[in-house]
Amino acid sequence: MDLVRGVRYRKKAALKDLLIPKKKGSPKGEREGMDNGDLTEEDEQPLSPAARLFHQPHFNCYIIAIMGCCKKFDVNVVKGGLEVTLIRHPRFSSIQVLDDRTYGKWVRTKVVLENHVIVPDLDPNMESPDKFVEDYASDLTKTSLDFSKPLWDFHILNVKTKEAESTAIFRIHHSLGDGTSLISLLLACTRRSSDPNLLPTIPGGKMELRKRSGFLPFLARVWAVFRLVWNTMVDVLLFIATFLFLKDTETPLKGVEGVEFHPKRFVHWTLSLDDFKMVKSGMNSTINDVMLGVTSAGLTRYLNRRYDNNKAGNNGKHNLPENIRLRATLLVNIRSAPGIHALADMMEKDNADAKWGNWVGYVLLPFSLVKQDDPLDYVRKAKAITDRKKHSYESLLTFASGSGVVNFLGIKAVAHLSHRVFSNTTMSFSNVVGPMEEISFYGHPMAYVAPSVYGHPHALTIHFQSYMDKVKMVLAVDESAIPDPYQLCEDLADSLRLIKNAVLARK
Template identity: 45%
Template sequence: MEDLYIVVTIGLGSALNLPVLSAGIATQLARYPRFQSIQVADGGSEGGNRRWARVKVNVDDHIIVPALDPVAVEADADQVVEDYAASLVTLPMDASRPLWEFHFLDFPTSEATSTVVLRVHHSLGDGVSLMTLVFASARSVADPTRLPAMPKQPERTAAIYMPRPRSAGAMAFLGWVWSYFVLAWNTMVDVAFFAATVLFLRDPKTSFSCSDDDTVFSPRRRFVHLSLSLDDVKFIKNAINCTVNDVLVGATSAALSRYYFRKPGNTITEKICLRSVLPVNLRATTSLQKYVNLIESGKSGDVGWGNQLGYIILPFHVETHDDPLVYVRKAKKTLDRKKRSLEMVFTCKISELFLKLFGMKAGAFIFGHMFANTSMVFSNVIGPAEPIELCGHPITFIAPGAYGVPQSLVVHYTSYCDTIKVTLSIDDEIFPDYSQLLDDFAESFRHIKDAASGL
């Protein structure tokens, strides 16, 4: 995971006040031990175990204001931001300093007055811990004296973390026992497929696949995004009686299918199955509120920073359907099946066990082949439910992406206020027409919404 980074593009609703932002970054990040630390190897050996070592942070080393061509900015500011974010993939970070940096682009685009691009190494945090950073560092636009209101956390719909309540009666008892039998069976099957994926089971070669079999990522990367209406997604959810995640997975499957079958070079006409690595947060659903409270009380060291993730191998069916809602219904069926499994817990514990028993090379083997033998990464994070400001600068959108995995496609959904931002991290050698794929996401959502309206 050494080369795995997160890139977050943040749109601001005002021009940059660099001194205020710099002071805010220095004040906020100084509270987080991991943002003041570097990774060092025990005994000075590259192959030794890694540990965190605290260092003195000079904020100026982590703030970058690039000199960009004003003619290019005037011609197409959106393209300049996209090109600049893509260029970060080829620029190494100095491992002698904490691996995070802010890039400030002070010119207007179609969605923002100015833009901040945050690049951070994935070892500093996963989606939940970084969203905790956003909540603890930002303030509500409606009332700048208070923290943003916490988003409503999703309810668990299956017995993943707690036992099912036992009801009275013989039939109820049999149902209770059967639920645990199903849980054990699904877990056993899923863990077996996970092990097979790590060892030998590889997705079929398609136009979504990388050009070689190496686990090394491609330096050619683009980060593109579009906004969807959260109300539209909830409308589809209520029409079909499913969850927001079901809608997002179904729409992704529809977009990939739309893109695949339109390209003339794709000769496979029957349905194909592409598998995605889906990271799952293993913290309690109340952890976001708990962590923000700890930070506000001065106990940021007690926050669960870093990565607390399990992994699911999630199939995406690339096929054509006359009814767009079939994609969502199939996604619901797949996710309901995954909820009746402890796959994410076992994959996390197995990876940790191998890392402790056999060292970093064994851990690298598991992660490298898990990513290399699947076709894409899929993730989503719940963001602020109301407009927020960062150091006095109102935020218009948040678009996180990632690079450093061998897959040619990473799909990430993030909610903010009444929108959901779809961010695609794309290998533009595999997807030279990546803007068309982004349009396919928009079209697929539109067709699914129209079909849901017909209900």
């Protein structure tokens, strides 16, 4: 499939013609350009295999970030901020072109902000602003970006909702980078509301490893290596089996063939970060373990209701089939994500020193969908799964295998492999750590950030995004499979409450 749809550039001259600025009076919608002669070999970078993968028909993926603001957006201020930050990033100021000699190139171009910042004229007295914003985001999944321009747009909806005075929707094609890098870049465009000169504080740190001598520590290291090799072998074999024949159980959560082409609806729900921290401390686990445990418990509650065939309440009845196989597919960035300080410095100095790209591997994450008498068992099982996944090179091996398939069989073979793996699993899952304090986007204090993704063959994607003392739970759903996404949100929220109460009852 051509990377620029319907257009193939066969000669270098044609590529240079693309970059000549529009003539005065040229029709609206022509391609963005730059001054003739500005094109240099340094401006051209080849598309990575992952970038090309995200242009394949069944994997045409987009990242979307819904941002609530505590005041109305000043459009001119936002444009001024984008000019001195985001459009200095090479990927956000480049088009993707294809010629006969390469697999595709990034080519720097002049960005015309009016083509990317969309501000619809809205009725401030509309009947249901929240429903309008939700429908607006869903409608974006029915359209594609113009491949003759840098592949992103920014929609400003100056209408008051329950959680914000206004909303912005940032849509970015996945070929520009992986989700973690793109969210980091978005945060690099923000500053602390308390001090506009400071970048946000993102929690995290490296674990200090202490080497000890002696026979027992030596045996422990040998066991750790054996465990790493064994887990990796098992995970790779399961990955191969998933590609070949191993399918998840057909549940109401599983999308039908062609689900990647269906419109998606994005709903989000606010949870307390302190609740996650309390369970984490009480269970001697991580917040990620708790999120996975809550997800497992919430999916169990939701499916138990769906299998009850809409009877009058389930009354705690166990309606789930036995031995449900339900797995989530995670795309893992296999090299360190660029920090927001490095990205801010890169945009300020207009250089590409910070690491960037779509270097992603796969991790298949199983969920235990069994009604548990003790809600804490969901977290215990989640912790056991994540502890095992931490001692596996599954993501590295799947990335390497994808690169090998590209080299020998081409990008279409990788697209087929990826589509098979996603189609044989049920959902996508991710979580991202956000700022600890309130941030402002070009002087606009943010109420929340709700990122997600669409264009992949899953009917359900669950994403957790922390911000200050809250966690946004964001669901992207195909409504033909999940017609009641807010019920699923409520089941997930109730599961966190039950798990928290069970921890408190033990004290």
